Amino acid sequence: MKIENAEALESLFEAQGEARWAIASTNANERVAKLESLRRAILARRDGLYEALWSDFRKSSPEAWLTEIFPTIEEIGYAAKRLGSWMRGRRARGTFFLPGARSRLRYEPKGRVLIMAPWNYPFQLALAPLVSALAAGNTVILKPSNKTPATSAFIASLLEPLFPPEEVAVVEGPGRLLGELLLELPFDHLFFTGSPRVGARVGEAAARLHAGLTLELGGKSPCVMLPDADLEKAAAKIMWAKCLNAGQTCVAPDYLFCPRPLVPAFAAAAEAALRRMYGPDEEARRASPDFPRIVDREACSRHASLVEDAVAKGARLEFGGRFDPDGRYSSPTLLTGVRPEMAVMDEEIFGPILPVLAYDEVEEAVEFIRSRPKPLALYAFGSPRRAEREILERTSSGSACVNDLILQVENLDLPFGGVGMSGTGSYHGFQGFRTFSHERNVMVQGPWSPVSAFYPPYGRGLQGRLRALVEAALGLRA
Numbered sequence: 001m002k003i004e005n006a007e008a009l010e011s012l013f014e015a016q017g018e019a020r021w022a023i024a025s026t027n028a029n030e031r032v033a034k035l036e037s038l039r040r041a042i043l044a045r046r047d048g049l050y051e052a053l054w055s056d057f058r059k060s061s062p063e064a065w066l067t068e069i070f071p072t073i074e075e076i077g078y079a080a081k082r083l084g085s086w087m088r089g090r091r092a093r094g095t096f097f098l099p100g101a102r103s104r105l106r107y108e109p110k111g112r113v114l115i116m117a118p119w120n121y122p123f124q125l126a127l128a129p130l131v132s133a134l135a136a137g138n139t140v141i142l143k144p145s146n147k148t149p150a151t152s153a154f155i156a157s158l159l160e161p162l163f164p165p166e167e168v169a170v171v172e173g174p175g176r177l178l179g180e181l182l183l184e185l186p187f188d189h190l191f192f193t194g195s196p197r198v199g200a201r202v203g204e205a206a207a208r209l210h211a212g213l214t215l216e217l218g219g220k221s222p223c224v225m226l227p228d229a230d231l232e233k234a235a236a237k238i239m240w241a242k243c244l245n246a247g248q249t250c251v252a253p254d255y256l257f258c259p260r261p262l263v264p265a266f267a268a269a270a271e272a273a274l275r276r277m278y279g280p281d282e283e284a285r286r287a288s289p290d291f292p293r294i295v296d297r298e299a300c301s302r303h304a305s306l307v308e309d310a311v312a313k314g315a316r317l318e319f320g321g322r323f324d325p326d327g328r329y330s331s332p333t334l335l336t337g338v339r340p341e342m343a344v345m346d347e348e349i350f351g352p353i354l355p356v357l358a359y360d361e362v363e364e365a366v367e368f369i370r371s372r373p374k375p376l377a378l379y380a381f382g383s384p385r386r387a388e389r390e391i392l393e394r395t396s397s398g399s400a401c402v403n404d405l406i407l408q409v410e411n412l413d414l415p416f417g418g419v420g421m422s423g424t425g426s427y428h429g430f431q432g433f434r435t436f437s438h439e440r441n442v443m444v445q446g447p448w449s450p451v452s453a454f455y456p457p458y459g460r461g462l463q464g465r466l467r468a469l470v471e472a473a474l475g476l477r478a
Contacts, residue, residue: 003173006181012169013185016112016139019166024109024137028084031135035083037162038131039076042069048154049123055150056122058293059245067245068123071410075128078412078429079135086135086433097470100446107437109137110212111188116179116202118193119145119295120248120350126155129191129214130168132432138189140168143182147295187211189436193250196421203424214425214435217418218250220348221375223405224257224365224391226382231262234381234403235269238354240277241405243332246292247352251377251399251406254349255338257365260358263336267318267356274319274332282322286329293328294351300325303333303351309343310335310355320353340368362390369395373421379405398422 003009042049046069050061053068092103113133117126126144133140142159144152156170171178179198183190183205189212192202199215206213225234241253258266278285285291294300304323311317320333330351338344338355345355359365369378378397380387387402398418401408409416409428417426427435453466 003171003178003181006184009171009178009181009185012141012165012171013112015166016141016169019164020109020111020139023139023167024111026137028087031137032080032083034134034163035076035080035131038127038134038159039073039080041158041162042072042127045154045158048157049151052148052150052154053123056119056148057245057295058289060290060292063245063290063292067121071124072127072131074410074412075131075428075432079131079433082430083135083433086430097450097473098443099450100448101443102446103441103443106440106442107136107433108440110436110438111138112186113138113140113189113191113436114182114185114187115140115142116182116190116192116194117142117144118250119147120245120250122148122151123155125193125216129193129427129432129436132427133189133191133436134168135433136436138436139166141182141187142168142170143178144170144172146172146174189213191427191435192216199423212425212435214427215418215423216250216427217376217421217423218348218350219373219375219418219422220254220345221251221377221379221397222255222257222365222369223253223379224362224369224381224387225259225262225266226362226380226386226390227259227262228383228386229381229403231265232269235266236273236276237381237403237405239270239273239332242354243274243277243291243352244406246294246330248292248295248350249406251409252350253354253377253379253405254375255345255355255357257357257359257368260360263356263358267334267336270334270354271319278332282320282331285331286322291332294330295328297325297328299351300328300330303330303349303353306344306349307333307335307353310338313339313342315339315342315344315355366391366394374398374419376418376422377401377406377408396420398426 050064053059053064089105089107115129122145126142130140130142144155159168159170186209190202190206191214192199193216196217199217238253278288278291300323307321314337315335316337318334318336320331322331333353336356338357374396376398378400380391380402384402392400396419399408412429415426415431416428417423425435453462
């Protein structure tokens with residue numbers, strides 16, 4: 001749906017306001033039917049999505065299936081199987097002080113939801129929160145990213161036949177203008193995935209509206225290799241994670257701390273892994289159909305400037321370092337001899353460049369990680385017990401993984417989200433349903449309320465005896 005002005009957007013918002021209570025009253029079977037129709041449509045039209053992602057990123061269909069389609073289908077299946085039990089809420093335990101009362105937790109839709117999706121995984125990171133919002137019974141306005149126009153158009157064409165606009169509307173228009181117009185509307189919940197800078201603006205809007213808020217922001221996710229790590233396996237896994245989607249992944253390893261004596265061996269193992277995955281030399285890697293492109297010319301130029309700055313300040317270019325902004329190509333690049341003051345260590349790289357910092361004692365890595373904003377993910381390679389004791393227990397991150405990377409986000413039995421500068425709130429599985437629901441405390445009182453014995457006038461004999469009984473039960477009497 002193309003939005004040209006504030007009036008059109010307000011009209012859509014009001015239509016969703018009129019429909020929200022009817023949608024909120026739908027039962028589990030009705031919501032599951034909607035999710036299943038979405039699943040069938042995704043599978044039936046997957047070739048169209050592959051074409052859109054190739055157009056936007058030159059992303060291969062196997063990688064598109066792995067990172068865009070499979071996680072979305074998995075999210076739908078997980079929610080559909082469990083939605084009935086989620087919606088039933090739960091009974092609360094009775095208390096000594098409320099005899100005869102029955103209390104329960106009731107999950108209710110928050111109402112009108114705004115989902116602002118990013119460009120790096122434009123399908124999965126739009127549809128996964130949408131699945132949770134629909135499971136919870138909300139209406140949704142979904143804004144895809146303007147940086148991935150083919151995928152955004154595909155999402156609109158996928159959802160428009162499935163849902164009336166008063167339930168789900170995909171809005172497209174001038175990015176910054178539309179974003180500002182959306183943030184003026186009194187949504188009940190705002191869900192944003194993207195940069196911390198824009199996330200701060202969304203957070204301000206949520207505070208002004210007293211709306212619920214979920215921010216998935218990313219950050220510089222560290223990876224620490226311990227001396228007892230399996231270097232060959234670690235190198236292969238790290239290079240896969242760094243090159244997935246050409247490094248444009250919010251939970252990609254942004255930099256690596258490596259024991260100083262192991263740096264040369266790691267560089268050699270990393271290049272060997274790269275040869276196996278994308279080809280023996282730079283020309284083969286650039287021609288590989290499995291290596292995606294950068295989202296735009298500006299991002300590619302930024303990658304080039306980061307590497308140029310690092311090399312000028314003393315870093316060693318082990319391999320890569322080729323950039324073609326017009327072709328939106330950034331080569332897989334490894335830098336060693338990196339120091340914290342280099343520009344490549346300032347902000348999230350969001351590209352296939354891995355800076356390696358050497359350490360002599362693991363304490364150096366821990367102190368550095370703790371001195372920076374809390375990341376969305378943290379990775380460690382080595383003995384699990386040692387990694388837990390020396391890294392995880394002494395740092396904080398939104399998620400963590402030992403001896404692998406990125407895969408921690410796939411367990412839908414656990415929430416996924418950031419902490420501090422890397423995000424607010426979480427989703428996936430039940431946590432996604434909970435994020436888009438209001439947890440309502442409901443109590444049904446029996447024929448007699450014990451509080452009536454404490455009505456004024458105060459000081460009657462019965463009140464004194466009841467108060468003494470309550471204090472004894474609480475252990476407040478000497």
